[in-house]
Amino acid sequence: MTSEADKYEVLEKIGHGSFGIIRKVRRKADSLVMCRKEISYLKMSQKEREQLHAEFQILSTLRHQNIVGYYHREHLKSTQDLHLYMEYCGNGDLGRVIRDLAVKGQRAQESFVWSIFSQLVTALYRCHYGIDPPEVGSNVLGLFSTASKPKTPPGTMTILHRDLKPENVFLGEDNSVKLGDFGLSKMIQSHDFASTYVGTPFYMSPEICAAEKYTLKSDIWSLGCIIYELCAREPPFNAKSHFQLVQKIKEGKVSPLPSCYSSELMGTIKDCLRVNPDHRPDTAQLLNLPVVRLMRKEREVVELNKVIKAKEDALARRVKELDEKTAAFEADKAAVRQEV
Incomplete structure (x- = not known):
């Protein structure tokens, strides 16, 4: 067999x-x-x-x-x-991108950073709400909106990633982001909390350092750490010992990004890295940022071009097959005529 x-x-x-x-x-x-x-x-x-x-x-x-x-x-x-x-994601992971930038002494372009950020937010929305985000242009209502919340299908489980880090962010063609490695993730009923932290220390949130429960906002903290590291080429919180690292994370003091990055980007990262999880935005609120909407629209165009290209390639293959069959038919017809 x-x-x-x-x-x-x-x-x-x-x-x-x-x-x-x-x-x-x-x-x-x-x-x-x-x-x-x-x-x-x-x-x-x-x-x-x-x-x-x-x-x-x-x-x-x-x-x-x-x-x-x-x-x-x-x-x-x-x-x-x-x-x-x-x-298969042929362009490696974000950790490799950051290491390459450091070796070459280069900085990631801000447009690239926003593209990575918007795609990660979109992926996390799917995990956190159990449904795909609304189409670009629609207002996205979050967990803390005063209006109605996203309509999550009955019985849908919320997924906490719990191990967000650059090495778990994979890149496909055209710099498309693919969030992966869900081995440490946890499926919970909406608004429940995971009691244990199992991720990487550099990206753990203050509430985890305080032995409190892991929530959706803990993933947002890790997201902020990843985007900061993509810009600065080093984690926002670093130390020689685990104890010192925990203390720095609890304080939540972040060094400014290099001057080549906008105040809007730095402000968004700081929002994700607020010590109080209740003060951090959720994925729905992040999707409403104008720059994120713009990036999502640009990705839609890229994906549409992929679909068109695939259909054009399929059509070209079909035309080639028909041409080959026509040529074979004409050859057979010519051979029959010669025999006659």
Whole structure:
């Protein structure tokens, strides 16, 4: 019996972790390039297996252009391995972008920063509300709006990412953002709170430092840290010890961005990094920022051009096939005439 893995051609190894390997593969049937996580759960603890199961559950419910796509998985019982087939993001992650900027002594263009920010906000809205954001141009009503809230489908779960960092922000073609690595995420009923923090210390919020519960606004804090780091090429809070780091985060004092960035960008980052989580904006409020609306509109144009290009390519292939069939038919007709 042919296994699922036999249906793919391995192109290259692109990463590895404590529990497995990540490969770039091509599906033989249609040449679709994917990312395959080969996970060995033989040595996993029960907690780690639960995290893996949670990632499957979350990925299967999330379908959004700014979230890494999940195709399917295969369970290899003989080797106790799991193969997870996911969208391939060919331009690496935001952590690599930041490191490259630092090595070259360059700064990220502000338009690029806003593009990354707006796409991350859009992805987090999908996680936090369980629905896609309204179309660009519509007013987005948030959790703290005095008007009616977004109509979340009954039974829809809110998803807290809980491990937002540059290395979990992947880039596709045309700098499209793909939020990924939901292994530490948690699905909760709307307005419940997660009791534990499991993410990366540089991006943890003051409430987590104070051993309080993780909420949607904790993801917003991490978002602010990521965007600050993209501009400054270093995290907003850094220290030689964990204790010192916690103290700096609790104080919430952030150094100004380099002068090449606008006060609007710095102000937005500061809003995300407010020590009191109640004073931070939610994703709905961030989507209402004029610059975010503009960036979303620009992305719509980019995505529309992709669709048009794909249809043009498909049409060109169809025309080529018809031309080849016509040529073959004419050749056969000529051969018949010669025989006659």
